[in-house]
Amino acid sequence: MFITSCAELNNWLGVFMLGWYFKKLRIRRELNSQKSEKEGQGNPQLQPAHLFPSLSKNLQLMRNIVGTSPDIIYRLVAFGPDNRYKAALIFLDGIATNTTIHDDIIKPLTMGSQLHQREEIVPDLDYISQVLIAVGNVKKISRTSEVVDSFLSGSTILFLDGTAEALALDTRGWASRGIVEPQTEMVVRGPREGFTETLRDNIALLRRKIQYPGFTVESMVIGRKTHTQVAIAYIKGLTNPELIKELKHRLQRIDIDAVLESGYIEQLIEDSPLSFFPTVGNSEKPDKIAGKILEGRAAVLIDGTPFVLTVPYLFIEGFMSAEDYYVRPFYANLLRLLRFVAFLVSLVLPAAYVAVSTFHQELLPTNLLITMASASAGTPFPAVLEALGMSLVFEILREGSLHLPRQVGSAVTIVGALVLGDAVISAGIVGAPMVIVIATTALASFLVVPYIPSTTVLRFILIIMAGFLGGFGLVLGLLAILVHLCALRSFGVPYLSPIAPLDPEGMKDSLVRLPWWK
Amino acid sequence: LDYSKISPLQFAILLVSFLLGSSLITQPGLLAGRHTWLALIIGVVAGLLLAWGFAVLANRFPGKTLVEINDLVYGAYMGKFISILYLWFLLHLATLVLHHLCDFITIIVPHTPRVVLMVFLLLVCASAARCGVEVIARCSLILVPLTFIACLFITTLATPIMDFKHFLPISHIDVAKLAMAALGASTFPFAESVAFLMVAFAISGRAHPKKAWTAGILIAGAMFAIITVRNIAVLGPVYGIFLNFPSHAAVRTIELGEVLTRLDLLLVVQFLTMGFLKLSVLYYGVALGTAQLFKITSYKPVILPLGAIIVNLSLLQFRSFQELINFAENTFPFYTIPFAIIIPLLTLLISSWRKPPIAQGEAL
Numbered sequence: 065m066f067i068t069s070c071a072e073l074n075n076w077l078g079v080f081m082l083g084w085y086f087k088k089l090r091i092r093r094e095l096n097s098q099k100s101e102k103e104g105q106g107n108p109q110l111q112p113a114h115l116f117p118s119l120s121k122n123l124q125l126m127r128n129i130v131g132t133s134p135d136i137i138y139r140l141v142a143f144g145p146d147n148r149y150k151a152a153l154i155f156l157d158g159i160a161t162n163t164t165i166h167d168d169i170i171k172p173l174t175m176g177s178q179l180h181q182r183e184e185i186v187p188d189l190d191y192i193s194q195v196l197i198a199v200g201n202v203k204k205i206s207r208t209s210e211v212v213d214s215f216l217s218g219s220t221i222l223f224l225d226g227t228a229e230a231l232a233l234d235t236r237g238w239a240s241r242g243i244v245e246p247q248t249e250m251v252v253r254g255p256r257e258g259f260t261e262t263l264r265d266n267i268a269l270l271r272r273k274i275q276y277p278g279f280t281v282e283s284m285v286i287g288r289k290t291h292t293q294v295a296i297a298y299i300k301g302l303t304n305p306e307l308i309k310e311l312k313h314r315l316q317r318i319d320i321d322a323v324l325e326s327g328y329i330e331q332l333i334e335d336s337p338l339s340f341f342p343t344v345g346n347s348e349k350p351d352k353i354a355g356k357i358l359e360g361r362a363a364v365l366i367d368g369t370p371f372v373l374t375v376p377y378l379f380i381e382g383f384m385s386a387e388d389y390y391v392r393p394f395y396a397n398l399l400r401l402l403r404f405v406a407f408l409v410s411l412v413l414p415a416a417y418v419a420v421s422t423f424h425q426e427l428l429p430t431n432l433l434i435t436m437a438s439a440s441a442g443t444p445f446p447a448v449l450e451a452l453g454m455s456l457v458f459e460i461l462r463e464g465s466l467h468l469p470r471q472v473g474s475a476v477t478i479v480g481a482l483v484l485g486d487a488v489i490s491a492g493i494v495g496a497p498m499v500i501v502i503a504t505t506a507l508a509s510f511l512v513v514p515y516i517p518s519t520t521v522l523r524f525i526l527i528i529m530a531g532f533l534g535g536f537g538l539v540l541g542l543l544a545i546l547v548h549l550c551a552l553r554s555f556g557v558p559y560l561s562p563i564a565p566l567d568p569e570g571m572k573d574s575l576v577r578l579p580w581w582k
Numbered sequence: 583l584d585y586s587k588i589s590p591l592q593f594a595i596l597l598v599s600f601l602l603g604s605s606l607i608t609q610p611g612l613l614a615g616r617h618t619w620l621a622l623i624i625g626v627v628a629g630l631l632l633a634w635g636f637a638v639l640a641n642r643f644p645g646k647t648l649v650e651i652n653d654l655v656y657g658a659y660m661g662k663f664i665s666i667l668y669l670w671f672l673l674h675l676a677t678l679v680l681h682h683l684c685d686f687i688t689i690i691v692p693h694t695p696r697v698v699l700m701v702f703l704l705l706v707c708a709s710a711a712r713c714g715v716e717v718i719a720r721c722s723l724i725l726v727p728l729t730f731i732a733c734l735f736i737t738t739l740a741t742p743i744m745d746f747k748h749f750l751p752i753s754h755i756d757v758a759k760l761a762m763a764a765l766g767a768s769t770f771p772f773a774e775s776v777a778f779l780m781v782a783f784a785i786s787g788r789a790h791p792k793k794a795w796t797a798g799i800l801i802a803g804a805m806f807a808i809i810t811v812r813n814i815a816v817l818g819p820v821y822g823i824f825l826n827f828p829s830h831a832a833v834r835t836i837e838l839g840e841v842l843t844r845l846d847l848l849l850v851v852q853f854l855t856m857g858f859l860k861l862s863v864l865y866y867g868v869a870l871g872t873a874q875l876f877k878i879t880s881y882k883p884v885i886l887p888l889g890a891i892i893v894n895l896s897l898l899q900f901r902s903f904q905e906l907i908n909f910a911e912n913t914f915p916f917y918t919i920p921f922a923i924i925i926p927l928l929t930l931l932i933s934s935w936r937k938p939p940i941a942q943g944e945a946l
């Protein structure tokens with residue numbers, strides 16, 4: 065009797081409480097089905113899977129697929145005895161290197177073939193690649209899709225009349241930025257080179273730092289329209305194979321039209337996209353990335369961007385700088401401590417000021433209280449609004465000066481500092497202590513660059529919490545952030561490790577960096 | 583239901599935060615006045631004895647929560663009944679902690695309605711409980727060391743105003759009062775660690791929880807000892823007679839130059855963080871137990887409804903703080919005894935007598 069009622073109750077509870085979960089699931093399923101319908105429309109146009117044995121037909125095929133844009137060069141070549149063999153080169157002007165095509169492909173084909181014995185020369189791709197042309201990386205391909213892909217990536221395609229195959233000659237080489245010091249991560253001491261936009265150069269930079277046979281790079285292509293090269297770099301035997309498996313799984317699952325920057329990949333592979341905190345790291349500095357790889361992390365390099373991703377990314381990494389390891393430990397530890405303090409200040413200071421000045425004036429020493437009271441006497445707004453407004457103004461200034469040309473940028477600074485900073489106080493609209501607080505917060509936030517987005521958003525939330533509930537609201541907000549941080553994971557690794565959960569081995573390089581000889 | 587795993591160390595630290603929870607402010611054994619330290623020692627010893635019992639029970643049914651253990655030992659009907667009693671106990675404990683916390687918080691935000699404080703606090707606890715015991719344990723791993731450091735810091739600053747004459751006369755003991763105080767100390771907070779039978783299932787490996795349980799109680803006991811000695815030495819004869827929050831009163835008297843005059847702020851933060859952890863553990867235990875009782879596949883849907891119950895019960899239960907104190911001092915010790923001593927002891931006896939096969943339990 066009891067059992068039946070219990071089962072009924074269970075049923076009832078299930079229906080009542082899980083109802084909205086089911087609803088949520090249904091919505092998600094509908095969204096998914098819509099998505100798959102959309103995919104069906106994007107089918108590439110019908111085309112034969114393999115090449116034809118006829119040159120003219122192949123050229124026509126290529127014209128149909130890639131068109132006749134001015135940067136697509138169709139070059140007919142005749143070679144062999146009495147120039148009786150016909151071939152065609154197709155390449156992209158500007159992406160394939162012209163000198164290589166002239167000197168190492170066309171010249172040997174046309175002129176070089178005259179030097180050989182007449183009977184030796186046969187219209188055969190193997191013969192051409194082995195004897196005639198002087199290009200290092202040559203691939204024989206016959207599938208249309210392969211031909212198109214390697215053509216678009218910058219290879220020169222050589223068609224030979226009478227053969228249903230083609231040669232893909234690696235002639236990739238385009239104008240690229242040199243290896244310069246990255247603007248985002250300046251160092252006083254340490255290597256000054258930075259990654260560039262070219263994947264090959266970036267892999268080479270890493271390879272030059274880690275000359276170890278286990279250093280492995282695996283490549284894949286992501287992006288239906290951009291066909292972006294993505295490479296995973298790690299050290300075999302050091303990096304956890306499970307991590308590599310999971311990373312590859314997540315990368316293969318990506319289904320997107322375009323990948324223009326590593327941010328696309330980052331947002332598609334991170335553990336909790338809704339979190340304020342990053343769970344994938346990025347850097348422009350090869351020494352930093354090499355260091356992370358040597359710690360057993362995996363790096364994701366994306367063609368077209370100097371920002372290389374590393375996973376897993378832990379909370380503590382935001383407070384580390386490559387320079388911490390290059391300078392002597394006591395100073396490095398002081399800096400690290402400073403960054404922790406700066407992070408807390410940039411997160412809490414305005415909210416704490418609001419809480420104290422609105423709810424808990426009795427907490428201040430009397431002299432300070434008098435100073436503050438006299439400064440903010442006659443200001444029309446409550447502290448919450450002052451803090452929110454000033455923070456907003458600061459964010460506007462920062463965003464404005466960030467993207468403007470340098471000459472105009474200084475104008476922004478002048479307007480911000482002189483007009484807003486000075487005039488606002490002398491006009492008595494905002495109290496001077498509030499300006500000091502916001503300025504200190506702004507300065508402190510610059511010390512921990514990876515968390516600037518996180519602290520900016522959380523600061524506003526904390527200010528509002530402190531405005532509503534005072535110190536209680538502030539502490540509650542911090543506790544909520546702590547709970548969130550404790551629950552976060554990056555590729556299976558708890559975000560707050562090695563502190564929570566405690567890992568004594570990892571603690572050697574966390575809050576402090578122990579000396580190398582330890 | 584919850585597959586999270588915690589290490590024995592995390593279990594111990596979580597237990598410390600649980601015990602410090604609401605007792606950080608109203609100390610265990612406060613009734614005994616200047617002999618509070620004695621009541622505290624008795625409380626710790628009693629707590630250790632009880633904890634060993636709990637640990638043996640948890641070790642006999644590894645990976646099982648209290649609700650599942652009850653089902654295995656007492657059978658489906660009786661087990662459910664006892665589980666409901668326990669869930670009520672944990673829920674009631676949570677309402678007490680919430681009420682107590684809010685009473686203290688109203689000191690710093692006196693004009694905010696109590697229900698607002700409770701709802702916001704419980705929302706954060708709900709998010710922690712939702713994430714599971716692993717996350718609560720990780721939070722404790724960060725907050726407990728900070729609390730410990732803050733406690734030592736405050737005590738160090740209090741040394742100039744301590745007067746150890748306040749402990750005298752030692753031999754003049756009011757035995758009845760001391761017995762009542764000792765009972766109070768052993769039930770609140772030490773016997774409350776029976777709630778950790780809802781958490782012990784998550785200890786990773788086959789480690790015996792006895793060591794972790796002992797460590798947790800001893801560390802918490804040591805911190806209580808520091809606090810008790812400090813408060814008696816600072817406050818003297820007033821201690822244990824008029825004051826609702828003796829720690830608060832003691833810390834307020836500390837003055838360091840003209841600047842550090844309000845160290846009680848640190849105390850508020852300590853109390854709030856530890857109380858938050860205690861509340862989260864209880865909340866989690868109740869939610870998990872409820873889900874297991876009704877065989878719901880996830881405990882997450884019951885969290886918010888339970889939160890509503892906790893807030894309402896907490897609001898309705900007492901009209902004033904004095905009522906809470908009265909309940910805590912005179913009723914609570916006896917109210918705890920069946921849950922912390924009689925039923926666990928019975929469970930231990932029956933389980934060693936019946937020796938229920940573990941394999942059968944797996945199917946449940």
